[in-house]
Amino acid sequence: MYRDHSVGVVMPAYNEEGFVGDVICDLPEFVDRVYVIDDCSTDGTWDEIREAASRDAAADDEPVAETALLADGGDSALSERATIGDPVGRVIPIRHRENRGAGGAIKTGYLAAVGDDMDVTVTVDADGQMDLEQMPRLIDPIVDGEAEYAKGNRLLYREFRQDMPRFRFLGNSILTFLTKIASGYWKTMDPQNGYTAISGYALANVGVESMYEYYGYCNDLLVKLNAKGMRVADVAIPAIYGDEASSISYPTYIRRVSWMLFKNFCWRLKVKYLVLDFHPLALFYVFGTATAALGVLGGLWSLYVKYANGDPLFVRASLSLLLFLIGSLFLMFAMLFDMQVNEQKEVQIRE
Template sequence: MYRNHRVAVVVPAYNESGFVGDVLRGMPDYVDLVIAVDDDSTDDTWAEILTTAAETEPTAETATAVARHPDAPATPLTERATVSDRVGRVLPVQHRENQGAGGAIKTGYMAAVERQVDLIVTVDGDGQMDLSIMTRFLDPLIDGGAGYAKGNRLLYREFREQMPRFRFVGNLTLTFLTKIASGYWRMMDPQNGYTAISRDALVAIDLDDLYEYYGYCNDLLVKLNVAGVRIADVPMPARYGEEQSSIKYGTYIRRVSLMLLWNFLWRINAEFRSGRTLPTLAGYYLGAGLTGASLPLLLWTALPLAGVGVPAPPSPVSGLLSAVLAVLLGGGLLVAAMTLDRARNRPLEVQPSP
């Protein structure tokens, strides 16, 4: 228990034999329950979870922390995973089939909301997250009025310098796209899997609909924004060990970008139905429509003037000026919509104390 709050930690693990055991052993003493989710691994991950769990000692609060809350909503947890009896302070959970990183997190969340825990942390099973800084994620939920806290490896130069260049560029790209999609404009490093969330915030979203690919963390931010949940970015250094990532970044960025586009449309339309964002919605749609319609005209008029051998329009100069003005107007509407969106969502972001 941490500051009179029961704490559960979800540890997703897929083929993390040799790593996940150290993660379970390293849990701080105040953690009441560790939900270790084996995502149908093909190595000895499950055996390592069970063996390590037997080495752990339950805290005084664990007996009540693992009891299913009588008011907990029904979840399809048992349809997707086998939930074993608690061993020490570890609740071993095994997927019947591989469901991806987001699927393992979703399963852990389902198990957590059924139990009397107040705060749920997520850490990866590869040992690359510093468990000694976990309280930095818990404190904003207790003190700062936030419902969700996530790590940020991009805030300080000395932290982001430890990140490989290709990951840094990809992270910046997805940070910008997630800002637009989620409405959390001050947020950075949305791919960070070191997080903490309150039970109230978790039950405020449609947990069954949580994205199950690697972009689950981006999807969760969008859902939290629509639910009006305040978030906090927690500065932390990048940390990489011997474990190699299995993410194919080309596929990853493409799939997550498409998911974010859909989520963006869902968010602004959900907010429009609530009557809160008519000017923002109009700016986004008119700006995108005008820009999208004007770009082909801009190319059609600009290429002949540049000497490219394509048929020229009847009045290339006037057509070019019209296209440029239309693109500028569309871009201006998009910038105005983003500015309104940022101002409206600013109260939903808090900055924790260093």
Template sequence: MYRNHAVAAVVPARNEAPFVGRVVDAIPAFVDRIYVVDDASEDDTRAAAIDAAAGSPADESAEWRPESRRLDGRVADVGRAGRVAVLSHDERRGAGGAVKTGYLAALDGDADLVATVDGDGQMDPHRLDRFLDPLVDGDADYAKGTRLSRREHATEMPAFRLFGNRLLTLLCRLSTGYWALTDPVNGYTAIRRGALTAIDPASTYEGYGYGTEVLARLHAAGCRIADVPHPSRYGDEDSGIDYRRYVTRVSRLLLATLLWRIGRERLEGRFGADDLVETVSLRWRL
């Protein structure tokens, strides 16, 4: 529990065997449930997640309890130890698909707040309270990380990623309707249960770039978002992104998202009503 709110954390992972265990171990004790979603990894990601679950410092007496079943046609194997559940896709669904599975599992539980922390070790789980505070305080419905609002954080990113991220930020402002947001594809997030229900996660895009569609759905639902600054750690992890395919797919997604958002907001008579949605700057919280 965090400030009287039940918290779940979703950890999407594909081929992150060297990192996912450390991510699980670092998630604060106030998180009530952790959902590690193995997106049909080709390495020992699932085994590493199971080892971390069984040896979780938050529940040293936890014993691994495997189950073989399908969950909503998406998951072949499910297991649980203490506060950690490991859900394994039997076929690759993409980064958004892994987050979707975790979101649906969290909604099946009693979580008031649901966070996402990537399994590649680039995000510091100890900073999770900074993402939950604006939700608990009523300042926002969705909090997302940004590595672009502070110079020292931005310069930690490889140059090609920094250029691409800044360009994508400009395009996503137009597509999503949040004119002040930065770093739209950041995977460090937290969302209130009501906002998560409003975006209908079961029907969201499953590939890379899924966060842009989530933002557009939040805007259409009149939700406020918060940009939370944080550094990232870049080490030996390999990017699984094919950038040629990524640019093509995300370009199509951005256009489709823009058209969908405009149509939805015109239908509801809200297009251009910026007073209903805003991006909250939380630089001071760092």
């Protein structure tokens, strides 16, 4: 327990032999339940999870609360995805029946945490990149009632920005900007950070069953949280780097997550500003996008006519530019309104 709140940890693991065991054993004593999801690893990850769970249980003299997860064979949505092992101390080993990716493993762990009614659920990677001593900084905003979701932010540290490869930093910056637009959390940075904490209330109401199952699950969750009016805390937390290797293909990652964010953005506008409530910024976004796109198409058509027939370019090009500027103006107004609506939904916690 942490300040009278039960704490669960969701730990996805894919080919993390040599890392996952140390992470399990190094988790803080206040963690009540650890859901370790083996995403069909091809190395010794599963054996290391069970061996580390035994070591962790032997080192813990405190009694562990019974889990409700196995009372009826597990939740149906969970049991369809994975095989749930018998609890070993506070650790519940879970093994996917098929590889589902990082987001899929997080989703499985979230379903398990909901089944056990955890007050706070923290996500921790199995590769040792996350400073476990910083975990209270993520939990405190939730326990204090400042936010329903807290996430780490590595970009507040200059050393991290300097050490990150240029292509990776560019990709992170692009996805950060797209996530700001899609989610409505305009002050939040480093949305790809997987070190997070979420309240039991938010987890039960955000729609975990439909969560994105690729690496962009963090970005997807932010959109869902905003549509439900949840508050988010951006917490400065450094990363730890060692011998671990990333399995992300960044060109594929950026392409797939960008398309997901576009669809989520449209969904958020519909749900938050048309279905649950009404705000004209949704219409501003639609009109601005359509008008700006028409201006771009008009400009391209003007160039085509100019070089195909030799017709004057000035009138057509001027009209196209005017349409583009009007559309861009409406888009900026829409973004400004969106910032104002969500201004009180963001908390930033620095060092």
